[in-house]
Amino acid sequence: MIALENIEKHFGTLHVLKGVSLVVPESGVTALIGPSGSGKSTLLRCVNLLELPQAGRVRIDDATLDFSAGARPNRQAMQALRRKTGMVFQNFQLFPHLSALENVIEGLVTVLRWPGERARARGLELLEKVGMAAKADDWPANLSGGQQQRVAIARALAPAPLVLLCDEPTSALDPELAGEVVDVLAQLAREGTTMLMATHDLRLASSIAGNVVFLDHGEVVEAGPSREVFGAPVRERTKRFVSSLRQDGGDVPGADG
Amino acid sequence: MPHWLPLMLESLPSLLWACVVFTVPLTVLSFGLGLGVGFTAALTRLFAPWPFAALVRFYVWIIRGTPLLVQLFLIFYGLPSVGIVLDAFPAALIGFTLNVGAYTSEIIRAVLGSVPKGQWEAAYSIGMSWAQAIRRIILPQASRVAVPPLSNTFISLVKDTSLAAAITVPELFRAGQRIVATSYEPLIIYVEVALIYLVVSTVLSSLQARLETWLSRYGGYIEAGT
Numbered sequence: 001m002i003a004l005e006n007i008e009k010h011f012g013t014l015h016v017l018k019g020v021s022l023v024v025p026e027s028g029v030t031a032l033i034g035p036s037g038s039g040k041s042t043l044l045r046c047v048n049l050l051e052l053p054q055a056g057r058v059r060i061d062d063a064t065l066d067f068s069a070g071a072r073p074n075r076q077a078m079q080a081l082r083r084k085t086g087m088v089f090q091n092f093q094l095f096p097h098l099s100a101l102e103n104v105i106e107g108l109v110t111v112l113r114w115p116g117e118r119a120r121a122r123g124l125e126l127l128e129k130v131g132m133a134a135k136a137d138d139w140p141a142n143l144s145g146g147q148q149q150r151v152a153i154a155r156a157l158a159p160a161p162l163v164l165l166c167d168e169p170t171s172a173l174d175p176e177l178a179g180e181v182v183d184v185l186a187q188l189a190r191e192g193t194t195m196l197m198a199t200h201d202l203r204l205a206s207s208i209a210g211n212v213v214f215l216d217h218g219e220v221v222e223a224g225p226s227r228e229v230f231g232a233p234v235r236e237r238t239k240r241f242v243s244s245l246r247q248d249g250g251d252v253p254g255a256d257g
Numbered sequence: 258m259p260h261w262l263p264l265m266l267e268s269l270p271s272l273l274w275a276c277v278v279f280t281v282p283l284t285v286l287s288f289g290l291g292l293g294v295g296f297t298a299a300l301t302r303l304f305a306p307w308p309f310a311a312l313v314r315f316y317v318w319i320i321r322g323t324p325l326l327v328q329l330f331l332i333f334y335g336l337p338s339v340g341i342v343l344d345a346f347p348a349a350l351i352g353f354t355l356n357v358g359a360y361t362s363e364i365i366r367a368v369l370g371s372v373p374k375g376q377w378e379a380a381y382s383i384g385m386s387w388a389q390a391i392r393r394i395i396l397p398q399a400s401r402v403a404v405p406p407l408s409n410t411f412i413s414l415v416k417d418t419s420l421a422a423a424i425t426v427p428e429l430f431r432a433g434q435r436i437v438a439t440s441y442e443p444l445i446i447y448v449e450v451a452l453i454y455l456v457v458s459t460v461l462s463s464l465q466a467r468l469e470t471w472l473s474r475y476g477g478y479i480e481a482g483t
Binding site for chain 2: 048050075079082083085086087089091093094095096097098106107110111112139140141142155156158159
């Protein structure tokens with residue numbers, strides 16, 4: 001289980017996260033939605049400590065870290081927490097000097113010290129899963145955006161993390177290429193991968209997320225099963241946001257009612 | 258046969274000898290050591306606490322702000338006054354190493370900074386430590402950008418080693434001076450010396466071109482987009 005408690009984050013004078021708490025149920029997909037600047041990316045990055053909160057607690061499984069302003073948690077504890085997560089970035093961030101397969105196995109070989117053969121086998125299996133086995137030896141620069149993102153998903157899954165964090169995984173892609181990434185994520189969701197994803201992509205959120213958390217101005221406005229949040233939002237801010245998404249042309253489950 | 262040809266042929270062995278025994282080792286050693294100094298200095302400026310970073314800035318400021326020839330004279334002729342007596346070759350090696358270190362530290366600092374921040378984050382996100390990220394992800398990408406400016410430094414260094422003649426290192430240029438002293442043919446001998454420098458630089462440039470091609474094998478950086 002992933003639990004965030006009272007996460008506070010300031011960037012200078014900007015108060016980005018105002019005591020956010022949320023629980024991500026295992027084997028389910030939780031979508032973080034909200035307008036630009038609502039803090040959803042920052043919250044996601046607090047889970048794997050690319051950003052350090054100034055207060056609050058992050059718990060993943062048996063690893064817990066408490067934060068306070070000015071005190072940097074020790075390295076081992078940060079590594080321990082980080083290794084329970086995998087991250088998919090908006091801009092893919094594949095390593096350009098490594099082939100697709102080398103990208104996937106880099107963490108296994110360098111961090112977890114797997115022997116090469118075992119890592120390759122695992123890498124090929126993951127590339128197969130995201131439909132990229134045929135491109136295993138290609139450089140990232142020779143792949144389309146959608147293909148790069150699918151390799152990035154395989155890379156994030158390589159060490160079998162407890163939770164896959166996805167930061168706007170489709171928003172750098174045009175709709176057609178986004179589709180192939182959504183398909184891969186949907187497949188992972190069906191297999192019971194625990195995911196927490198920040199997204200603007202209504203198709204993504206509504207088709208695979210079981211739970212939705214609506215974040216605005218650094219606060220959780222509304223959270224619950226996606227059918228309820230999208231179909232029958234309670235709070236006024238949520239209603240306005242969901243209807244603005246619908247005007248962008250997405251299909252929302254339960255939107256007809 | 259024109260009269261200059263036998264003279265050139267006659268002096269060629271001793272010039273090549275000086276080149277192979279002094280010029281090339283001085284260049285290669287001081288560049289290798291200087292790269293080590295430069296890399297350490299660059300990491301210190303980027304990541305170490307400010308007193309260390311300030312020390313490095315001071316070092317770079319001194320070396321870049323004073324002539325190489327003056328530095329060499331200080332080390333070889335000046336240091337004996339405070340009890341540090343060095344042979345000519347080690348004195349030159351120290352001088353060139355410090356010089357290369359200062360210039361390359363600026364290059365290395367810039368190219369390390371040119372690797373997108375997202376690459377660090379991706380490295381951290383798969384559990385890498387800072388050292389692993391530097392070694393496996395950042396350096397390989399930075400080294401590709403670094404090759405042209407570092408090659409510049411290297412090729413300049415080949416020619417700068419002629420300054421070591423002034424502190425009695427019997428390298429290529431000094432060997433030429435000696436031949437001129439007995440043959441009284443400065444034009445012919447110095448043209449020959451210049452040609453040897455030219456050949457060495459040209460060979461190095463072509464090696465640089467190959468290295469660049471190899472380092473570029475994976476295409477460009479990947480930025481956002483489709």
